[in-house]
Amino acid sequence: MKHENHREDVAGRANVEDTPELLAYYDDLNRFSAGALWTVANKIEPWEPQSQSVPVVWRYADLRDKVLRSVDLVTPEKAGRRVIYLRNPGRADVAAAVGWLYAGLQVMHPGEVASAHRHSASAIRFIMEGAGAYTVVDGHKMTLGANDFVLTPNGTWHEHGVAAEGSPCIWQDGLDIPFVNAMEANFYEVHPDLSQAVGYAVDDMTKTWGNPGLTPYGETWTKRYSPMFKYEWAPTYEALLKRAQCTDGSPFDGVMMEYVNPVTNGPVMQTMGASMQMLRPGEHTKAHRHTGSYLYHVAKGRGHSIINGKRFDWQERDIFCVPSWAWHEHVNASASDDACLFCLSDIPVMRALGLYREQAFGENGGHQPIL
Numbered sequence: 001m002k003h004e005n006h007r008e009d010v011a012g013r014a015n016v017e018d019t020p021e022l023l024a025y026y027d028d029l030n031r032f033s034a035g036a037l038w039t040v041a042n043k044i045e046p047w048e049p050q051s052q053s054v055p056v057v058w059r060y061a062d063l064r065d066k067v068l069r070s071v072d073l074v075t076p077e078k079a080g081r082r083v084i085y086l087r088n089p090g091r092a093d094v095a096a097a098v099g100w101l102y103a104g105l106q107v108m109h110p111g112e113v114a115s116a117h118r119h120s121a122s123a124i125r126f127i128m129e130g131a132g133a134y135t136v137v138d139g140h141k142m143t144l145g146a147n148d149f150v151l152t153p154n155g156t157w158h159e160h161g162v163a164a165e166g167s168p169c170i171w172q173d174g175l176d177i178p179f180v181n182a183m184e185a186n187f188y189e190v191h192p193d194l195s196q197a198v199g200y201a202v203d204d205m206t207k208t209w210g211n212p213g214l215t216p217y218g219e220t221w222t223k224r225y226s227p228m229f230k231y232e233w234a235p236t237y238e239a240l241l242k243r244a245q246c247t248d249g250s251p252f253d254g255v256m257m258e259y260v261n262p263v264t265n266g267p268v269m270q271t272m273g274a275s276m277q278m279l280r281p282g283e284h285t286k287a288h289r290h291t292g293s294y295l296y297h298v299a300k301g302r303g304h305s306i307i308n309g310k311r312f313d314w315q316e317r318d319i320f321c322v323p324s325w326a327w328h329e330h331v332n333a334s335a336s337d338d339a340c341l342f343c344l345s346d347i348p349v350m351r352a353l354g355l356y357r358e359q360a361f362g363e364n365g366g367h368q369p370i371l
């Protein structure tokens with residue numbers, strides 16, 4: 001969808017040819033830490049977002065063995081966190097999986113603990129497999145099962161472990177760390193005792209704040225992130241099934257529920273939002289694009305997505321990304337089972353800063369031609 005005015009030689013766009021005199025002038029400016037705007041204007045003012053990220057599928061079938069292998073190679077004590085991170089070829093310089101979002105796969109064996117720390121970056125972890133995983137956030141302990149996710153908002157002390165009687169656990173970490181680094185605002189601290197005392201009943205924040213349509217009498221919460229530190233899979237899936245009885249959902253996303261801060265109804269954290277969407281058997285959504293970076297985790301089922309005209313097949317536990325302003329549409333490959341996609345994004349940043357935009361793909365009945 002190139003527009004006429006995407007050419008660089010239109011009036012109002014920089015279009016200055018190099019001459020020996022100008023080149024000497026640029027050198028001269030450079031010596032004084034200055035430059036002529038018209039030499040960079042078209043690069044720093046693209047007509048529309050130009051993501052450096054490329055669409056990628058990280059297949060669990062490829063990565064699971066490699067993640068487990070790290071258990072033999074390093075301890076959580078030595079490594080701090082035993083994580084294999086997802087490296088977008090276009091974003092290797094900032095260790096991002098897409099845009100300004102980081103993602104990794106972390107593994108812990110029963111009885112292991114990763115020490116407590118805190119940082120300005122916020123994180124979520126989405127449990128992939130294993131029993132007995134837990135996370136402690138500011139003294140609140142959360143037990144975690146498959147497809148549950150937990151928040152460790154910016155500035156909160158957090159540590160992870162797996163109960164001695166559990167099994168090896170793998171989860172996806174998602175952080176805004178490249179963004180916070182880009183803002184040059186990241187602080188990092190190790191807990192003085194390396195571990196926190198648990199000060200509350202286990203799972204208290206979800207039991208207190210996670211009851212649909214009900215708010216806890218006499219409790220107040222003024223922090224700028226959700227007090228519901230853990231969102232469980234069972235009520236999420238139930239909500240999708242109930243919602244699907246009432247609607248076909250969005251033509252672009254199927255039946256989708258957003259995880260919210262129950263106090264504000266806004267996103268779970270200031271920088272990152274999360275949602276779970278269900279594609280009914282055989283569903284093929286229409287293509288659209290929006291600003292923001294998106295990391296999808298296949299919580300259930302199998303299918304494919306077409307991203308900027310290219311097909312990417314996925315199945316349960318695969319992770320794939322949709323870069324900002326990339327056309328995308330999703331297909332559930334099964335004629336009998338639904339497929340569920342967990343999505344982590346930086347939409348809260350886009351919305352808060354007035355940068356969110358979306359556009360439907362207008363041609364071909366809303367579907368992209370496959371390149």
Ligand code: 1HN
Nearest residue numbers: 081083104158160173175177
């Ligand atoms: C972090 O704190 C965790 O808490 C995992 O498990 C991955 C990657 C970069 C920076 C901090 C964790 C991280 C991280």
